[in-house]
Amino acid sequence: MAKWTPFPHSGDYTFDTTSLKKNWARLHQGDCEPLPKDAAVLQAWVLFHNGEFQKAAEAGIKAGGDGITVANKATSLYATYLETKEKTKLDLFMEVAARAEAQQAVDPKNANAWYWQAYALGRYSQGISVAKALAQGLGSKVKTALEKAIQLSPKHADAHIALAAFHAEVIDKVGALIGGMTYGAKKDTGLSLYKDALKLNPGSAIGMIEYANGLVMLEGDKKMKEATKLYEQAASSKAMDAAERLDVEMAKAELED
Structure with missing residues (x-):
């Protein structure tokens, strides 16, 4: 690697196992990942x-099992925010998608196995262009996996965001008519x-960031x-942690542009 x-x-966040356990519910409010029983995970x-x-x-x-979820989240966020080479970024997303798909086969009721596959394929699609990705059939794969994640974990906020973004991106790229008829994308559902x-x-x-982007895609400049x-x-x-810091810093950077 x-x-x-x-x-x-680096150094701004200094969790250990005790402080992580204490803050777990708050840190994982978005992805509903259960607190791991395995010490290595x-x-x-x-x-x-x-x-x-x-x-x-x-x-x-290395830990395997539920450890695949942390590997997929770490890789996905790294590729989204910190990797500068486009090819490396796309390769990392495809690695995550493949690992998540293998995880689904072993643990089909694991909502995050479905979520990280969809997230990685969604980001990959944005990288190669949404229109190209739709033509390759990735759109339906993303939608199906996100719907499955929500079905397995109804309070999975991040899966709701990603599915909303799917509806917004498709409508933005191919229009409401084709988006609805071909890909099942609907403005009201997205919002x-x-x-x-x-x-x-x-x-x-x-x-908040994704909702802001979606509002403009679905409702326009108004x-x-x-x-x-x-x-x-x-x-x-x-x-509260490094992952949230990347989101906050991105919002600041966008406002400065």
Whole structure:
């Protein structure tokens, strides 16, 4: 594994197993991941929340079982926010999708096995262009996996966000008519999924960012003011760990542009 770009705020988060257990419910409000029973998996999550993404991914893969989830989350967030080479980024997303699919086969009731497959394929699709990805049949794969994740874990806020983004992206790229008829994408469904996500996890910076993006895609420039307000809220959120910090920093960067 090539050396990953380090988390730029190294040392700002210093969880250990005790403090992680204490804050687990709050940190995992978005993905509903259960607290691991396996000590090696818990240790991989400690590395993740402290921003040691490469070590977390390696430890998760080594631990196996539920450790695959932490490996997939660490890899996905690293690829989304910190990897600068486009090809490496796309390769990492495809690695996550493959690992998640293998995890589904072993543990089909694991909501995050479905969620991380969809997340990785969704980000990959954005990387190669949504239109191209739809032509390759990735759209229905993403939608099916996210619907499965929500069915298995109805309070999974992050899956609600990702499914909302699916509806918004498809309509934005191919229009409401083709989006609805060919891919089952609907504006009302997208908007209501964003709202549900923020009800389930009100403090989610990424939820606010994605909702802002979705509003503009689905409703146009008339929602720009509301979208900017959501970005401002996200930028002023207090990040509790390295992952949340990446979301908050992204919101700040977008506001500066």
